[in-house]
Structure formats: structure tokens, C-alpha cells
Amino acid sequence: MIDSVSNKEVVFLSKLRETKNIKENKMFIVETPHLVEEAYKAGLLLKVITNDESLNIYNVPTILMSNRCLEKISTLKSTPNIMGLVSLKENKEIRGNKIVILDNVQDPGNVGTIIRSALAFNVDTVVLSNDSVNYFNEKLVRSTEGNIFKINVVTMDTLEAIRKIKEMNIDVYYADMYGKEEVSEVKTTSYALVMGSEGKGISEKVKEECTKSIRIDMNSSCESLNVAVASSIIMHSLRS
Amino acid sequence: MIDSVSNKEVVFLSKLRETKNIKENKMFIVETPHLVEEAYKAGLLLKVITNDESLNIYNVPTILMSNRCLEKISTLKSTPNIMGLVSLKENKEIRGNKIVILDNVQDPGNVGTIIRSALAFNVDTVVLSNDSVNYFNEKLVRSTEGNIFKINVVTMDTLEAIRKIKEMNIDVYYADMYGKEEVSEVKTTSYALVMGSEGKGISEKVKEECTKSIRIDMNSSCESLNVAVASSIIMHSLRS
Known part of the structure; x- marks a missing residue:
């Protein structure tokens, strides 16, 4: 069992909480048993980090370490006794006929909640537009309640995404308090929905590219x- | 201008960030210009706390103090240059025919968002049930975007609230994944809706008291x- 906080592996893992290192190594860490399980189910769990080998009920290697090492890696107030080292899978392709585009949405809690809905x-x-929060952001992942691993999340420029979706013959709506169609009146089973940040809203350039x-x-x-x-209200209304 | 952080008034205001003192003095503090304005519009602004007297555009006294005193009082990362001392108005009466009851909901961001919706x-x-977050919680107030001052928020025992609402001949629904009626099928202009915490849900005792x-x-x-x-999805569906 690793007990030194200056151990090479502990140092590596604690640095893996930073965006730059996550992108470079194409791996990130999730905390709590539920998220470890969801990562495993999605085939993305590389290793289990724990102080108790029996907690690793998955068919992946264990990194066994003491509490103080776990504490060094954890970003939570109360350190969990199990974390997961997860592969950063970068999806590139927009799939399906129900699509949500988040244009410059920064708050990880909101983005996580949107992914869950x-x-x-x-x-x-x-x-997620390039200027939105990173999808591996730890607060975002927690807010999805593990659902991040069950849905196709793509990082892409907003205008590029809109162009691709229009080529798929799917209507692209932007949401706005002055929007033309009231949500309950819209009856469509295929749509893309662009949501902007609460503060700034959606840029004119993006609005012009949308069809509705x-x-x-x-x-x-x-x-x-x-x-x-x-x-969520719009997705719920257009869910069928 | 007050410049000493040990000044009596500064000490009093900085202690007014604790629940016990808020309840005892029946006052609380809001930060940022928008919340000060909303408190004023609601007739609840007692004093403006600022480092610049010209920012007090309201017909209430100013407490003028230096930045370091404001910093001592503020709980935000970046201290605003205007705060408001606000009267804690405790509403006692359930009014109207659209009512939401939050039963043991703790997360201030969620409760604030619900009040906004x-x-x-x-x-x-x-x-708000007695075991939910306090309505003057600073994160809750911020999450409402000032809408806390525009709606009747009552703190009361859940079962007592349900009893009172039933006497008003209003149906009391609880929300649950196994609920009998699907939200889009419910057509009513008068309702009460009980929401539980995400973790624990609604207790059997409360469910039994609900009518639907x-x-x-x-x-x-x-x-x-x-x-x-x-x-929010339910409130939106039953909004008319």
C-alpha cells in the first residue's frame, strides 16, 4: 500500500485534477462509488484508486493507497475511499435527431443538470461549445449523477455544429424570451436546441444561423x- | 467613513451572516446592486452598506465604510461595493391556489431556482418545511435572482401546510417517479405540489396526507x- 504523498503515482494523480494534465494524459478522476460504477458500465474505468482492495469489484487493476494519499488526490470536503481513473473519450460525431447545443455555458452545475435531463x-x-465548461469538470460530472457516461457529449464550435445539423435536415431552434414559437405549440420529433449563457444570451451571429x-x-x-x-422544460416538451 | 474592522457596527453586521443572529435581529444582508434594488422595491431595504455614498439611490440611511470593512462583512469571493441590510419578513399565511411545498429540501441553489421558477x-x-434550508440563506437568495422578494414564502411544518391547503379545497399532489398521474395529463388551475429531497424523497407519512x-x-x-x-417542469405544465 502506498503511504507517501510524494510517491510518483500519488503526485501524478493529484496533478490529474488540472485541465491541462487531463487533456495531455487523456484521463480524469471521478470520486464516489456511484460514479466509479457508471464509468465501469460505460467501459471507461481504467483503474480503481482505494484504501481497501475489496472495494474494487471491477475487472480493472487497483491502486492501493492510504487515506492521506487519497486525501491529496480528492477535491471533495470528505474524501471518499474509492475513486476511479477514467479514460477521456472524446466524441467527435453528432448523432441522432434530438440535439442540444450549449453555447458558452460556463456553470458546471447547470451543464451537468442539463446533461442529466x-x-x-x-x-x-x-x-458543448469550445468556450463552455469542459465536460470532464468534476462538478459537472457530479451534477450529471453519472449520466455523463450514458450520452454522446461532443465538444465543438457552435457554428460548426449548427452547420452540420442543418446538413442533417434537422431544424435548429435557439431559445430566447422573444422566440417566435411558444414551447407548448412546437410539435416535432427531431430538433436541435441552442441554449446560451444566462448572462450574455446567444450572439447575433449564432441566432442568424439558426432556422427557428x-x-x-x-x-x-x-x-x-x-x-x-x-x-429541461423544452426537452421535456419535445421528448417524444 | 468607518475604517476599523473592530468598529461595533462592522462587528454586528459581520455576525449577521449567522442564522442565529439573523433570526434574533430579524434582519439579513444581501450583496450586489441587483439584490439591493429588489429588496428596496419590496419595501424591505433598511439601510445601504457601501464605500461610496452616491451608490445609495434609495430613500434609506447609508452605512459608509471602507473596503476592508466591506470585506469583513461580505461572504463573496469578490466583495461588492454595495450591500443591503434587509428586514426579515416572516410570512405566516398560505395564499392563492397554486402552492409549492418543499419538504426537507436542503440545497440552497435548488431551492432558489425553484422559487425563481x-x-x-x-x-x-x-x-419551506422547517427542516428545509432557511429562506434567507445567502446562496438561496442569490439563486432566486432577487425573485425571493416578489413571492410569498412561508416556513411551516409540511403536514400542517397540507392540512391547511386541504381545508382550502385544493388538491395536494406529491411528485414521485411512481406517481399516478402523468404531468401532461393533469389539467387543473389550482394545486399544491409537494417536492421531496433528491436523496430521501418524500416520507410515507407525508404521502398519506396528500390527495394525489x-x-x-x-x-x-x-x-x-x-x-x-x-x-419547474410540473409548475410550467400547470401554470395557466
């Missing part, structure tokens, strides 16, 4: 909805 | 939705 409402692909626009009517005393809520 | 979808009263139950159908590979998302 996307799976619930039969969305095939979630596109959609809105959620609400009480005039409320200025806007949370972006995960708005996305 | 509640305003958007014409909910009259949000009941509601569910959101979703893809079988997804186990559950975020509680703010689920609440």
Missing part, C-alpha cells in the same frame, strides 16, 4: 429562468 | 431528475 428526455447528443426560435411564456414579473430549468 | 409560472406561495400523486415520464436509463428541474 437530456438523457431523461431522449436527447441523443449534447454539444422558441420561447417559454412566463409571468411578466419574472425576468428569466435558470438555464438548466429552461433547457 | 415559481414566480415565472404563477405560483402564489412557496412553503404526479410523475414525469422519462427514459428508463435515467434514474431521476434534479429537484429544481422536476419542480
Whole structure:
């Protein structure tokens, strides 16, 4: 069992919490048993990091280390006794006929929640624009409740994604409080939906490339909805 | 201008970030100009705390202090140059015919998001159970985007709230993945909706007191939705 926090492997793993190193090594770490299990089910679990070998019920190697080493690697307030080393699978292809594009959405909790809802409402692909939060962000992964491993998440430039989707003959909606079509009136089984950040909204350039626009009517005393809520209401309405 | 962090008023205000002191003094602090403005519009702004008197465009007294004093009071990473001292108005009465009850929901971001959606979808009263997060929690207030001041929020025991609502002849639904009625099929303009915590769900005791139950159908590979998302989908569906 590794007990030194200056051990080469411990140092490597603790540095693997930074974006640059994650991208370079094409691996990231997930914490808690549930996320380890979901990564395993998706065929992405490389190794189990734990202080108790019997917790590794998966057919992958164990990295056995003491609590203080786990603490050095963990970013959670209370260090879990099992973490997973997971392969960073970079999806490149937009698939299916229900697609959500997140254009410059930064909040990892919101993006994670959107990915969780996307799976619930039969969305095939979630596109994260290059300037959105990274899909391996630890808070994002936690907010998806492990659903990140069950859905096709692609990182791509927003305009490039819209162009590709239009070639697939799928209507591209952007969501906006002044959108032309009210969500309950839209009846389509195939769509792409562009959501912008709460602060900045969607740029004119992106809006111009979209073919349609959609809105959620609400009480005039409320200025806007949370972006995960708005996305989920639209995905729910168009789920069939 | 106050410049000493041991000044009596600065010490008092910095202690006013703790639940016990907020309840005792019936006052709390909000940060950022937007929240100060919303508190003012609601008639709840007592004083403006700032390092620049000209920022107080409201008809209330100013507490003028230096940046380091503001820093001592602020709980944000970047200290704003305006904060508001706000009256803690404790609402006691359940009003209207669209009511949401949050039963032991702890996450302040989720509760704030639910309150924001509640305003958007014409909910009259949000009941927080005694074991839910306090409605003056700073993260909750921020997540509502100031909408906390525009809606009737009541803190009350869940079972007591359900009893009162039933006396008003309003159906009380609880949300659950095995709920009897699917949300799109429910057509009612008056309802109460009980939402439980994501982890524990709703207790059997509470379920028994409800008159109906509601569910959101979703893809079988997804186990559950975020509680703010689920609440918002139901409120949106029953908004008219």
C-alpha cells in the first residue's frame, strides 16, 4: 500500500485534477462509488484508486493507497475511499435527431443538470461549445449523477455544429424570451436546441444561423429562468 | 467613513451572516446592486452598506465604510461595493391556489431556482418545511435572482401546510417517479405540489396526507431528475 504523498503515482494523480494534465494524459478522476460504477458500465474505468482492495469489484487493476494519499488526490470536503481513473473519450460525431447545443455555458452545475435531463428526455447528443465548461469538470460530472457516461457529449464550435445539423435536415431552434414559437405549440420529433449563457444570451451571429426560435411564456414579473430549468422544460416538451 | 474592522457596527453586521443572529435581529444582508434594488422595491431595504455614498439611490440611511470593512462583512469571493441590510419578513399565511411545498429540501441553489421558477409560472406561495434550508440563506437568495422578494414564502411544518391547503379545497399532489398521474395529463388551475429531497424523497407519512400523486415520464436509463428541474417542469405544465 502506498503511504507517501510524494510517491510518483500519488503526485501524478493529484496533478490529474488540472485541465491541462487531463487533456495531455487523456484521463480524469471521478470520486464516489456511484460514479466509479457508471464509468465501469460505460467501459471507461481504467483503474480503481482505494484504501481497501475489496472495494474494487471491477475487472480493472487497483491502486492501493492510504487515506492521506487519497486525501491529496480528492477535491471533495470528505474524501471518499474509492475513486476511479477514467479514460477521456472524446466524441467527435453528432448523432441522432434530438440535439442540444450549449453555447458558452460556463456553470458546471447547470451543464451537468442539463446533461442529466437530456438523457431523461431522449436527447441523443449534447454539444458543448469550445468556450463552455469542459465536460470532464468534476462538478459537472457530479451534477450529471453519472449520466455523463450514458450520452454522446461532443465538444465543438457552435457554428460548426449548427452547420452540420442543418446538413442533417434537422431544424435548429435557439431559445430566447422573444422566440417566435411558444414551447407548448412546437410539435416535432427531431430538433436541435441552442441554449446560451444566462448572462450574455446567444450572439447575433449564432441566432442568424439558426432556422427557428422558441420561447417559454412566463409571468411578466419574472425576468428569466435558470438555464438548466429552461433547457429541461423544452426537452421535456419535445421528448417524444 | 468607518475604517476599523473592530468598529461595533462592522462587528454586528459581520455576525449577521449567522442564522442565529439573523433570526434574533430579524434582519439579513444581501450583496450586489441587483439584490439591493429588489429588496428596496419590496419595501424591505433598511439601510445601504457601501464605500461610496452616491451608490445609495434609495430613500434609506447609508452605512459608509471602507473596503476592508466591506470585506469583513461580505461572504463573496469578490466583495461588492454595495450591500443591503434587509428586514426579515416572516410570512405566516398560505395564499392563492397554486402552492409549492418543499419538504426537507436542503440545497440552497435548488431551492432558489425553484422559487425563481415559481414566480415565472404563477405560483402564489412557496412553503419551506422547517427542516428545509432557511429562506434567507445567502446562496438561496442569490439563486432566486432577487425573485425571493416578489413571492410569498412561508416556513411551516409540511403536514400542517397540507392540512391547511386541504381545508382550502385544493388538491395536494406529491411528485414521485411512481406517481399516478402523468404531468401532461393533469389539467387543473389550482394545486399544491409537494417536492421531496433528491436523496430521501418524500416520507410515507407525508404521502398519506396528500390527495394525489404526479410523475414525469422519462427514459428508463435515467434514474431521476434534479429537484429544481422536476419542480419547474410540473409548475410550467400547470401554470395557466
